[in-house]
Amino acid sequence: MKRHRFDPEILREYDIRGVTGVTLNAADAYAIGRSFASAVHRVGGSRIAVGYDGRLSSPALERALVEGIMASGATAVRIGLGPTPMLYYAEASGGDIDAGIQITGSHNPRDHNGFKFVLQGRPFYGADIQRLGTMAAAGDWDEGAGRAEERAVLDAYVARLLEGLAGVDPAGLSALRIGWDAGNGAAGPALERLAASLPGEHHLLFTQVDGHFPNHHPDPTIEANLADLKALVAREKLDFGVAFDGDADRIGAVDGSGRVIWGDQLIAIFAEDLLRRHPGATVVADVKASRTLFDAIARNGGHPVMGRSGHSLVKAKMRETGALLGGEMSGHVFFADDYYGFDDGLYAAVRLMAAVVRLGRTLADLREAMPETFSTPELRFPAPEARKFAAVEEVRARLAEAGAQVVDIDGVRVTTQDGWWLLRASNTQAVLTARAESDTGAGLERLIGEIDAQLALCGLSRG
Template sequence: MSHTFDPTILREYDIRGVIGETLGPDDARAIGRTFGTMLRREGGSKVAVGYDGRTSSPILERALIEGLTSAGCDVLSIGLSATPMLYYAEASAEEVHGGIQITGSHNPPDYNGFKMVFRGRPFFGADIQELGRLSAAGEWLDGLGEVETRDILKEYVDRLLLGLDGIDHSILAGIKVGWDAGNGAAGPALEALAERLPGEHHLLFTDVDGHFPNHHPDPTVEENLADLKALVAKKKLDFGVAFDGDGDRIGAIDGEGRVIWGDQLLMIYAEDLLNARTDSAGPATIIADVKASRALFDHVAAHGGEPLMWKTGHSLIKSKMKEVSSPLAGEMSGHVFFADTYYGFDDALYAGVRLLAASARLGKSVTDLRSAMPDMINTPEMRFQVDESRKFAAIQEVEARLADSPAPEIQDVNGTDGVRVTTADGWWLLRASNTQDVLVARAESDSQAGLERLLAQIDEQLALSGLERGETVGH
């Protein structure tokens, strides 16, 4: 017996495909059996399993558990849950050695997939390729695992509320916040959390519905924040928070309806964390991905932190955090990772609590914190189709050209993840997506004229490699 996956579903950070086309119960069963085999070979024996609100998730969950138990692994089943609840179940229980969340994240309703944790670390990249190889070879252990069902909602919400420790709740009593769960899996936890938070809280779309009837659950796309903006304006709220489909990415707006992007949120969190840090603890390394604004890195340095630019991808960021003992990291995509008094995984509900905490500790409204940020002119993330065989090669060509004959206006070329070029006008980025046949471009300046010059440099480098910025494609 063996199982071969459709090669398109074995991605860099997770396993993801279209139900009935590239992904189904047989795949889930094989994932469970192979993951369980890999875990047992490294001394593990128990796996936490959760699933999001997609209509296909319960079927995949049953098959996944069948696979895990047939490999001899015991299963802690937490049922319908946000992804960070699964991460919490894995991180907080000593007897649990791995975790698998069934989720399509922010993808359309016909997608689904699996995010995995293996002995306390992200399971991605080479791990996923090895899972595919072992499945195709049928190299499985046999056994008969047992299944335990546990409702962790209350203890998870208890843990979230510790994010307000040390803050006088009377300071928060007058705060008014809007929350948009987007009919995603975070809805039930958000309801339970809001009941216990100080202040006034208004909730949108907490009913879990895998068809996402109100709007697509990706809080980094501004049009998906329209309902939240309307709520904040109508009720005169202090700020608003939105979640993606599985609750591991946060979006936010201030009291004036301005979007607070991922790197801007990280500026707030970093200022709060660094202000509270004692000198004896030494400078804290704060990590952000290569798409983040220069303003963030400057802000971290100005508050005594060590800014570190790293590769895009939640698994890559989490791994780097462990390596350098970073207490805080984030991405433009809304993944925020707290390890100072939390577990180091990306949890949008906890990030929402920490936004309340930061506002209280800093003594400023979220709107004031947003207003204090420098006005940078950015492009949105531009993603354009490039043949799979060309995408990485093109980036290497750009990097080689800039290394051989840098233009006089170029101040720095950073090759951490793609090519990020700094000039007097600002910076531009070109990188190859790890998950799609696209190149990603972004530029930032403090003037429109500067931005145009940066875009011209991107276009010049693409043209030298026989490419051009085509129409922007989705995630």
């Protein structure tokens, strides 16, 4: 029986990611198919949905993955090119599907690619990912003669997205004028079908799938990538605009005046809308979110819960707490009230339309009503893969010795008299991330100084 060893750096906390042709290749994809199909078999499953994004390397990786799935005796249900949430939808809605794999590089550089997994409706992450590596190294694979079949799910997926507007005032929806930026990512075909069926007026950018990403990189958490959307909103005098990352499981937004509505601010809007219909509901947000979000959830009668960052980790926390809504600063939003609980940027955009109409205010007005603080966006800076987690642990130990008020569920989040700051290691890239928020500009500068001082003691800097 053949064995395979992965580059250990590609086995991440909640997915597999690597640089194509360097740390990730077709042989890896084949071995992933063998290991995952064997894992699915061992919990009684046999049918695995397979989708892929628009990266140049994705079709070849998909072919190798399917070969691996079949070699372990499972059936690969190929749904083709599309956003990651379409794969999640295929797994959640198809009664004969036991698991799913999406080939996607998400928001990472265009020469990266990877794999996201779901098994029997649950996130597949952490020890599950490591077990795939252990199985491959031992050649611990089931043997069989599986098969592949194709299934069209795009139209059904778009129809399900439209259900997010059920019961919303049709006149209010018809009055909306919205801009959309697919960023040449996998959202494009679904977005074109969705916009054609939505009430209101819709202006679309960059829906042609192109793995070169010729217009801008598809990462809506970086404000520079929203420049085209801002220009469209201003030129057409639109109510707001939305953008997606490369596989459309994340959303970014700008209001009618061109201000970015960051991920935690979007969650606050979704929470206000949700809590009017589900009083007392639990809402999960990650450690990078503003304290004003947790305050707003409580003020609107909800139960706020702080959790670790990472799409699989938020999903798991929502299952643990019974939350109806979850989200991350990075733009992953999870609806479990009238949807499946997975992260879907396109569905989040539909729900943003619904929220604006139900709350009876423009997106700009909703943003204007939020408390003003001084904060950084998420700051990302390089750190060696072998060093990043150790550096955070060194910071945590120093802070504990100093008696600081620290939440350490994911990195270190330090609360001070005038704000808070966070330092954590990314689970998807060789970077550290930081964020700070204060009531004053001077306070923000002081908090950033604390981060820099801690980094310097680790022999690192933000650059």
